[in-house]
Amino acid sequence: MKNLLYLLILLSMVSCQNQESPKSNFVEVHKLDFVLNQKPYHFSGANYWYGMNLGAEKSGDRARLIRELDQMQKLGITNLRVLAASEAHEDAKYCVHPALQTAPGVFDEDVFGGLDFLLAEMAKRDMKAIMVLSNYWTWSGGFPQFLEWTGADSIPYPQEPPYSWSIFTSYSCEFYKHQEAQELYKNTVKTIINRKNHITNKIYKNDPTIMSWELANEPRGYDYPAEYRQWLADAAAFIKNLDKNHLVAAGNEGSTNSTDAGVDVILDNQIDYIDYITLHVWPQNWSWFDPNQAEESFQPAMDLAKDYIKSHEAAAIKLNKPMVLEEFGIARDGGDFQENASTVYRDKFYEYFYQVVLDNIKSDGPIQGINFWSYTGEGRAPRPGDFWEKGDPFIGDPPHELQGWYSVYENDESTLNILRNFDKELQNIKK
Secondary structure: OHHHHHHHHHHHHHHHHHOOOOOOOOOEEEOOEEEEOOEEOOEEEEEOOOHHHHOOOOOOOHHHHHHHHHHHHHOOOOEEEEEOOOEOOOOOOOOOOOOOEEEOOEEOHHHHHHHHHHHHHHHHOOOEEEEEOOEOOHHHOHHHHHHHHOOOOOOOOOOOOOOOHHHHHHHHHHHHHOHHHHHHHHHHHHHHHOOEOOOOOOEHHHOOOEEEEEOOEOOOOOOOHHHHHHHHHHHHHHHHHHOOOOEEEOOOOOOOOOOOOOOOHHHHHOOOOOOEEEEEEOOOOOOOOOHHHHHHHHHHHHHHHHHHHHHHHHHHHHHOOOEEEEEEOOOOHHHOOOOOOOOHHHHHHHHHHHHHHHHHHHOOOOEEEEEEOOEEEOOOOOOOOOOOOOOOOOOOOOOOOOOOOOOEEOOOHHHHHHHHHHHHHHHHHHO
């Protein structure tokens, strides 16, 4: 009997050792590397912010979502950066409709169900999600909507004179000084992280399909850098207290090209609860590149982009944290918004960025993944070069920007071939 008992205990110990640890299937950080199931995790990804809306059973288009996920899977895409929150009252402009949150604490279950469906379908394809929880800009509500809901003046949309981008940024920055608006943010985050997926029955904070939570899309400090960094630290700690499984990132651009944006890649990412660095590069938005003078401006723009990336690689090494090149894009040739316009300069731009990531992976550099902006798949703008309106199809260009600007369609073969080639190289590295 004693020998039998000993044998049972021994078998139990072996069984426990063979079981996956609680953190298996979750992406982790080890110095400059992402790790998944004790192996390096490198990824080819896309921005696919509208996936939640497509997944909604009533207001979305689940058949299109499934087709586009299949398209991306065939391209070797294994990581999607998606909206996990959007806020807008019925009359809000230049933002997503229907929104997840339509009034403080009021969530649209159809849209929430769309996020459930998206995550469930991504899990079937072994894809990971980067979940964006808010926004500095208006296109998903974010900081401006929280401010307006808590009694601030109406949002000064920079698309409408006499307002400007500088007036808008001053408005959005008030979020860092507005406690009530920050409480709305925390309540939103708590609701999402503790959400139980009605399809998989997994609580989001326990779902390994999620790679990370991003505090917001492109938060900037401007006139309040101290308050901004205090918010970064507080928000990251708040999430880590709720969720011990997932990574956290700030979601900002890096140091940007501006000296007055109130951001700094070192200062913003040295916070303990921020696990990895995010990097965005926008040559046209930053006035480095002019598609109407492409021949003259392309190479100088590329030189600036190279220096920018190198400086951020050095920052990541200094902080000993991995980095994701998670937003970059360039217009079609001549700044044309039509879907059939050529993409000669875009393809040159993409080729460089994908090579940078490959070089980093091969040389144990800090850049571990890449998410281009952005996949549009089958979506088409009914009025290319105009703003999105309620009822329009969702495409990769968000509602506050001109439609057709940076979208990559399912038939952009020359651009998609760059992704296919990257995936082949990535698979060879994994071997």
